[in-house]
Amino acid sequence: MKLYYSPAACSLAVHIALREAGLPVTLARVDLIHHTLAEPEHGTNDYYAINPRGYVPLLQLDDGSRHTEASALLQYIADQVPARNLLPQAGTEARLEAVRWLTLISTELHKVFSPWLWHKETAASTIEECKTKIHKRFAEIDQHLATREYLMGQQFTVADAYCFTIASWARLLHIPMNAYPSLQDYLSRVAARPAVQDAMRAEGLVRD
Structure with missing residues (x-):
């Protein structure tokens, strides 16, 4: 999975949940002022090309699908590893x-x-x-x-x-x-x- 985040933004909650769940994740940093990526993807650093809503968190699953909304993502992550009791x-x-x-x-x-x-x-x-x-x-x-x-x-x-x-x-x-x-x-x-x-x-x- 890949988490698009901005430091200390609400995406931190999803980042914490992923680590508490023990799930592997790569990170993609987003500048929320300019809506750009720290590392360009597919030849562009325009974050709107990744998430038209322009905000974080965005979680890209291993199948390539992309999902937003912190509370929904938190529930999804918890349900992936029920043994962690998240x-x-x-x-x-x-x-x-x-x-x-x-x-x-x-x-x-x-x-x-x-x-x-x-x-x-x-x-x-x-x-x-x-x-x-x-x-x-x-x-x-x-x-x-x-x-x-x-x-x-x-x-x-x-x-x-x-x-x-x-x-x-x-x-x-x-x-x-x-x-x-x-x-x-x-x-x-x-x-x-x-x-x-x-x-x-x-x-x-x-x-x-």
């Missing part, structure tokens, strides 16, 4: 809860952070509204994590890969997190996982 069994109440977390992160965090807080032209009123929503969700997650190691309890799942990636954007955007000690501990705990370290190292986010 998602509960399909059809169970636990699976429903895990998918609920993936959906909440996608709609209530990911799409509140992005694109609004990454663009200088975003109106100040919009920025404040987004931050208010983020703090509300952070408070909810912080309370949930006060008695749990991970979102689903003691077992790391792909929902944690997604939550870690998106919640970590707060630090990049200088959004205070002092009010969320359990969430901060959780982020440190996830960051310390070997697969997470490997993914971040490969993306140049941490150094040996």
Whole structure:
């Protein structure tokens, strides 16, 4: 498989999941500002030629098919290696809860952070509204994590890969997190996982 990614973007969640699953993957770095590839493919570095939507992640499977949308890719990856327990069994109440977390992160965090807080032209009123929503969700997650190691309890799942990636954007955007000690501990705990370290190292986010 090949993962098209940009460092620290939402594609990091998929990158982490692939490494947690132990699946082999090659990486193709994308410049999301110019929508270009770091290494040209088929004579072009135009990322739109690979993904007309222009964003990451994009996962190219071994059969050459290409697929997008982080929450969908995370579920696909987890299901490839069920022995890794990256998602509960399909059809169970636990699976429903895990998918609920993936959906909440996608709609209530990911799409509140992005694109609004990454663009200088975003109106100040919009920025404040987004931050208010983020703090509300952070408070909810912080309370949930006060008695749990991970979102689903003691077992790391792909929902944690997604939550870690998106919640970590707060630090990049200088959004205070002092009010969320359990969430901060959780982020440190996830960051310390070997697969997470490997993914971040490969993306140049941490150094040996």
